[in-house]
Amino acid sequence: MANGAQDGSRLVQVQAPAQRFAYLQAAVDDAAAEGQRGEELLIPLLQAVQGKFGYLPAEDLAAVAEILHVPLSRVYGVATFYNQFRLTPVGKHIIRSCTGTACHVKGAQMLRDALQAELGIAPGQTTPDGRFTWELVACLGACGMAPVIMIDDEFHGRLTPQQLPRILRTYSA
Amino acid sequence: MSLEHLDAAPPQSAPGALQTGMTQLLVCGDSGCRSSGGDAVLAALQEAVRRAGAEGQIQLVRTGCHGFCEAGPVVLVEPVHAFYCRVNESDAADMVAAARRGEVLERLLYRPDPQAPPVVHPEDIPFYQKQVKRVLARCGRIDPEEIGDYLAAGGYQALAKALHQMTPEQVIEEVKRSGLRGRGGGGFPTGLKWQLTRQAQGSPKYVICNADEGDPGAFMDRSVLEGDPHSVVEGLILCAYAVGASEGFIYVRAEYPMAVKTLRRAIAQARERGFLGRNILGSGMDFELHIKEGAGAFVCGEETALMASIEGRRGMPRPRPPFPAQSGLWGKPTNINNVETYANVPMIITRGADWYAALGTERSKGTKVFALTGRINHTGLVEVPMGITLREIIYDVGGGIRGGRKFKAVQIGGPSGGCLSAQHLDLPIDYDSLTAAGAMMGSGGLVTLDETTCMVDLARFFMNFMRNESCGKCTPCREGTQRMLETLERICGGQGTLDDLSYLEKTGQVMKRASLCGLGQTAPNPVLSTLRYFRAEYEAHILEHRCPAGVCKALLAYYIEADLCRGCGKCARQCPAGAITGEPKHPYQIDPEKCVRCGGCVDACAFDAVRTA
Numbered sequence: 200m201a202n203g204a205q206d207g208s209r210l211v212q213v214q215a216p217a218q219r220f221a222y223l224q225a226a227v228d229d230a231a232a233e234g235q236r237g238e239e240l241l242i243p244l245l246q247a248v249q250g251k252f253g254y255l256p257a258e259d260l261a262a263v264a265e266i267l268h269v270p271l272s273r274v275y276g277v278a279t280f281y282n283q284f285r286l287t288p289v290g291k292h293i294i295r296s297c298t299g300t301a302c303h304v305k306g307a308q309m310l311r312d313a314l315q316a317e318l319g320i321a322p323g324q325t326t327p328d329g330r331f332t333w334e335l336v337a338c339l340g341a342c343g344m345a346p347v348i349m350i351d352d353e354f355h356g357r358l359t360p361q362q363l364p365r366i367l368r369t370y371s372a
Numbered sequence: 373m374s375l376e377h378l379d380a381a382p383p384q385s386a387p388g389a390l391q392t393g394m395t396q397l398l399v400c401g402d403s404g405c406r407s408s409g410g411d412a413v414l415a416a417l418q419e420a421v422r423r424a425g426a427e428g429q430i431q432l433v434r435t436g437c438h439g440f441c442e443a444g445p446v447v448l449v450e451p452v453h454a455f456y457c458r459v460n461e462s463d464a465a466d467m468v469a470a471a472r473r474g475e476v477l478e479r480l481l482y483r484p485d486p487q488a489p490p491v492v493h494p495e496d497i498p499f500y501q502k503q504v505k506r507v508l509a510r511c512g513r514i515d516p517e518e519i520g521d522y523l524a525a526g527g528y529q530a531l532a533k534a535l536h537q538m539t540p541e542q543v544i545e546e547v548k549r550s551g552l553r554g555r556g557g558g559g560f561p562t563g564l565k566w567q568l569t570r571q572a573q574g575s576p577k578y579v580i581c582n583a584d585e586g587d588p589g590a591f592m593d594r595s596v597l598e599g600d601p602h603s604v605v606e607g608l609i610l611c612a613y614a615v616g617a618s619e620g621f622i623y624v625r626a627e628y629p630m631a632v633k634t635l636r637r638a639i640a641q642a643r644e645r646g647f648l649g650r651n652i653l654g655s656g657m658d659f660e661l662h663i664k665e666g667a668g669a670f671v672c673g674e675e676t677a678l679m680a681s682i683e684g685r686r687g688m689p690r691p692r693p694p695f696p697a698q699s700g701l702w703g704k705p706t707n708i709n710n711v712e713t714y715a716n717v718p719m720i721i722t723r724g725a726d727w728y729a730a731l732g733t734e735r736s737k738g739t740k741v742f743a744l745t746g747r748i749n750h751t752g753l754v755e756v757p758m759g760i761t762l763r764e765i766i767y768d769v770g771g772g773i774r775g776g777r778k779f780k781a782v783q784i785g786g787p788s789g790g791c792l793s794a795q796h797l798d799l800p801i802d803y804d805s806l807t808a809a810g811a812m813m814g815s816g817g818l819v820t821l822d823e824t825t826c827m828v829d830l831a832r833f834f835m836n837f838m839r840n841e842s843c844g845k846c847t848p849c850r851e852g853t854q855r856m857l858e859t860l861e862r863i864c865g866g867q868g869t870l871d872d873l874s875y876l877e878k879t880g881q882v883m884k885r886a887s888l889c890g891l892g893q894t895a896p897n898p899v900l901s902t903l904r905y906f907r908a909e910y911e912a913h914i915l916e917h918r919c920p921a922g923v924c925k926a927l928l929a930y931y932i933e934a935d936l937c938r939g940c941g942k943c944a945r946q947c948p949a950g951a952i953t954g955e956p957k958h959p960y961q962i963d964p965e966k967c968v969r970c971g972g973c974v975d976a977c978a979f980d981a982v983r984t985a
Contacts, residue, residue: 233662234619241684242667273685280686280843282668283626299588300783300819301745303833312970316948337670337837339627340591342745342817343404343441343752352629356407360972 220262222251227266241267241277245284254285282336290325290332292370294318294350299338301345310346311335313360317367330372394431395471398448400512401434402595403630404441404752409461413445416464424468436599438512440499441752443482448494448512455494456480499750502768504731506739507715508755511599516634519641522602528647530721531606534613535655538721543614544570547717549725551737556582556673556710557788557814557890559736559803562717565707568697569615572705577617580701580708581608582678583624583631586670587786588837590817592741593711595753597624597631600715601638605661607714609647610721612659615707620659623678625666635663670787670841674889675700675708677843688843689889710815712741732758736802740813746783746820747774756801763797766820777822781906785814787834788894790901791827810901812894826923827906828913832860834898842891849892852883856899864924868914877903925969928984934959936981943973943982 226247230240241263248259255278264271278284296311311322318326318333325332341347344356355366399414414434421430438446443457447467454476456467463480470477481490482497494500505511514521522528534543548563569577581604585593597604608620624632639661642648650658664682672678672687679701681687700706716738720728729737736758742765745751749771756765762782766772773779781791790811792799799805803813821830839853856879862868880896887893903910912918919927932943932952937959944952944960951967954960962973962982973982 234660235662238684239682242681243665246665246667276686277684280669281626281666284667298837300786300817300830300833301589301751303588304746304819304821304825304830309971336627336668337586337841338588338590339403340585340594341403341407342589342591342743342819343444344407345745345751347407354403354407356404 220259220266223247223259223262223266238267238269241269241274242281245274245278249284253289254287257286288325290329291372292331292351294331294333294348295336295339296322296333297339297341297345297347297349298335299340299342299345301342302338302347305345307346309360310348310358310363313363314348317363328372330370331367395429395452395474396431396433396450397467397471398433398435398438398450398512400436400438400444400446402437402441402598403591404437405444405446408444408458410445412461413447413459413464416461417447417467420464420468423465424472426468426472430468430471433515434517435514436511436516437508437595437753438494439503439508439753439755440494440497440750442499442750447480449476452476452492453494454492455482455497457482499752499754499769499771502760502764503755504739504757505755506719507596507603507712507741508599508753510603511595511753514600516599516601517637519602519638519645522600526722527602527718528606528645530718531609531613531647532653534610534721535653535657540570540614540616543610543721546725547614547720550720550728551725551732551735552713552716552720552728553736553803554709555712555716555740555813555815557785557812559813562709562713565697565709566611566614568695569617569705569707572698574699574703574705576619576704577615578701578704578706579608579612579615579617579620580675580678580682580706581620581622581714582673582675582708582710583622583628584666584673584678585625585628585711585815586673586841587788587815587817589745589783589819590743590786590815592743592753592816594628594631596711596715596741597628598634601631601634602642603715603718604711605635605638605642606647607717608661609652609659610717611707611709611714613657615705617707618658618660620661621664621682621701622661623664623666623672623682625672626668632663632665639663669843670837671843671889671891674891677889678708679706686843688845689891691888712816733800733802735804740801740816742816742818744770744818744820746818747777747822747824748772748820749774758802759800761798761800762792765801765818766797770820773820773822775822777824779820780823780825781821781827783819783821783830783898784817785812785897786817787837788812788890788897789814789817790897791821791830791905792901793905795905810897810904812897824921824923826864826919826921827902827909828860828863828919829921829923831899831902832857832864835860835895838891838895842895846886846888846892848883848886849888849895852879852887852892853895855879856883856896860899863910863913864919865926866913866917866924868910870911870914872914873903873907873910876900922984928969929964930962930967930969930971930973930982930984932960932962933981933983936979938979938981940978942976942978946972946976948972 244263264274322335347356445459447456544566552562553559669687672681674689677687677689696706739755741755744754781793783791835857839857842849842853844850859872880900883896939957949966949968951963
């Protein structure tokens with residue numbers, strides 16, 4: 200098998216994919232313009248898939264494997280190694296609870312308890328109405344504003360459990 | 373653009389640079405200030421400037437981090453050099469009006485306490501007084517999206533000097549003489565690392581910037597990338613010149629989308645100006661720089677794991693040697709340093725190794741950026757000279773412990789670091805003193821703790837993090853983190869024995885010696901250092917079934933002090949478990965069987981009548 204990592208060369212032939220996966224080919228072309236090739240593209244391609252669908256559909260994983268000429272098992276191995284990748288669909292809004300040190304010593308656990316009560320789901324789950332997906336993340340890097348949660352791209356800092364319901368209401372169903 | 377062009381361009385004329393003769397409002401656009409409403413302030417200011425028709429007089433600049441996150445959102449006004457704190461959208465019109473008159477808006481100035489006179493200039497605020505801004509010198513003062521601002525502040529002069537006046541060996545020699553050591557954790561001498569890569573056989577060579585800042589409680593690298601991206605880009609190009617690399621990568625963690633965006637723009641602008649690409653500044657040097665976005669794995673901060681991730685594989689470390697300098701990315705010689713290390717390089721080249729090394733201790737030179745967080749009055753991003761004491765950082769810069777509580781410990785260096793106690797307050801901080809005390813510089817997270825933090829719970833917190841982030845490749849780390857976590861959970865749950873303490877120490881020592889990479893080797897540090905300095909707290913959990921800090925829920929019993937209770941019933945309405953009962957105007961009671969120990973009643977009570985034992 201022509202495999203970039205094993206023979207030390209970064210060149211891997213790219214096959215023309217089906218129409219459904221044209222966006223992947225576009226991502227490959229973009230990366231090629233940057234001088235990036237072969238298996239090096241695996242993580243950027245998975246990021247492109249997730250950017251499009253919010254998660255990694257099985258058929259797109261298979262298409263990535265085909266495009267890069269690597270076994271599907273390797274694609275799956277990478278997809279499950281990194282925290283960023285999800286194999287199931289997500290809700291409309293993504294809530295990220297910071298579990299970093301600064302948030303921990305400033306009551307992040309109480310916020311999580313309140314979120315659990317408010318949303319009725321556990322971390323890693325999506326509300327039945329598909330409105331929110333709730334994730335725990337290591338550190339959002341906004342420690343000065345601890346405790347912090349991030350909803351989509353917005354930070355909410357110096358939070359108390361009492362403020363949560365009002366904030367959640369501002370995100371539409 | 374050649375060196376002559378660079379010299380010929382007067383700073384004021386550089387496009388995007390701050391225009392003289394105008395009033396500038398430098399609005400912090402960093403995550404800290406954004407989470408306290410900074411975006412809304414900027415929008416309100418834009419609107420106010422437009423309404424006042426003051427576009428020709430007032431220039432609004434969205435800058436990187438000013439450091440004083442506690443006072444956010446912050447705005448710096450030039451040329452009056454006034455520092456506004458906790459700015460609100462509703463202040464925008466007044467700020468614009470004052471700026472047009474060249475006046476200072478007194479009500480937004482910093483006051484050490486409500487009665488004290490206001491402080492106008494940032495340098496006079498205690499938070500900034502002991503700081504020495506070198507790496508952060510431009511953060512908060514320039515527009516990170518405009519290369520012209522960086523050029524006007526002396527940017528890319530180091531590159532021009534190196535390419536036209538110095539050989540690669542001279543660059544390495546200068547960095548060696550400066551005494552710069554890696555700011556990412558271990559503190560390996562940077563110049564020596566560069567020399568090893570330069571001398572290594574093999575082609576092509578690569579340079580990598582490790583921006584996978586994963587330590588919970590740390591945001592130094594993010595602030596540099598978002599506030600002054602070109603300093604890192606310039607440092608990388610200098611390194612590439614020194615080691616003979618023609619391609620480089622910046623590996624940024626997935627959780628930092630703003631940093632990625634800022635960097636992309638910086639790289640594109642640097643390419644346009646001829647600082648990247650072919651024949652840089654007419655010197656014949658070629659160098660291309662790419663961004664690699666991480667995908668969320670703490671272990672990728674380890675250099676061999678990071679390179680595996682760039683190559684598109686699971687981010688798992690491999691044994692060293694061979695070190696990356698010999699066999700790194702795709703088996704080629706590779707130099708890898710972190711963000712802050714690269715950001716130090718341009719000033720060493722421009723101002724010289726002697727100037728740089730004049731600051732610091734004998735074996736640690738220059739400054740260190742710390743993310744100062746936790747239970748402290750002034751949270752924020754600080755840059756202090758090596759050799760400063762913890763006491764100066766916590767009490768002078770940090771303004772002491774919040775709420776007048778007592779200092780208990782400082783957690784330094786993230787999950788790989790350790791906890792230092794009050795006995796270390798006068799320890800001069802450098803790489804070697806911290807390692808000797810059982811902690812480490814790490815990347816620079818500095819979390820201050822008071823008596824409301826339980827050290828056993830904190831050790832459990834870090835071990836849980838490391839257990840989750842262990843890649844699972846080597847047994848000591850995979851099994852060790854799991855067993856240590858189980859033991860700590862037992863102690864927090866009141867089920868621990870004294871044997872558990874020796875088990876923790878023994879397992880920790882095995883992990884330190886036998887783990888494959890830095891993650892496993894340092895994972896026991898938070899446990900071992902708290903056992904060393906706070907053993908009594910572990911013993912209280914085990915022998916007295918008591919959590920002295922009142923954190924470990926299984927060991928807490930909530931009760932209502934009858935003398936203090938006014939019978940308002942607020943706690944009962946707050947209680948999610950229906951555990952609190954009573955009649956209005958009479959003392960209420962908590963049923964310990966039903967109580968879920970959430971602590972909601974403690975917060976609800978206005979009379980401090982809910983207590984824990």
